[in-house]
Amino acid sequence: MSVFNDWLSEDEDDIFMGSPKSKFFDVSRTASEDIVNEEWDKVIEKVAILELMLSEGKGEDFEINQVIKQYLFDNEEKVNAVKKGLYVEFTGEIICRLDS
Template identity: 35%
Template sequence: MFMGTPKSKFFDIVFNANRNLVENELEDLIERLCALELIAEEYEDNLEQKIQEIKFSKSEELENRKFDTFINSMGNILTQNE
């Protein structure tokens, strides 16, 4: 059960947990992403270029945050799935 990466476990849960719970979690993630994009657009003229710069210059930090997001989302789904 605990084998694999946070990403692979996240997708295991997404594909096997209650569909409504997964939809709610994915909708929350998308809403958060959209809100952060709106905030970023207020402070950054060329948002896409800045995103690419961050992907290159802060790839390790970005990867760590992705893992954290996968883990947090799994926890959100699993605690509601009980």
């Protein structure tokens, strides 16, 4: 697992001549629009589920965006590492669908 963590922490331009984020957008621009739209729908669905789970039982005054901002402030390094991993995951999902 340490190789994976080292890979995610590489400089932005060391991995495949760009960052996981830049590779995701490169792939998404060249893939079929239908495939990319379906993958984005999955991402939005996941965010909706996570928002519902986080806000469940909190009442109408619960400000989810404030909780998210505070969490990012407290955990920015961990959040950025997970973001890179998600870019890799989503890029892989799009690439895998290109062959089907």
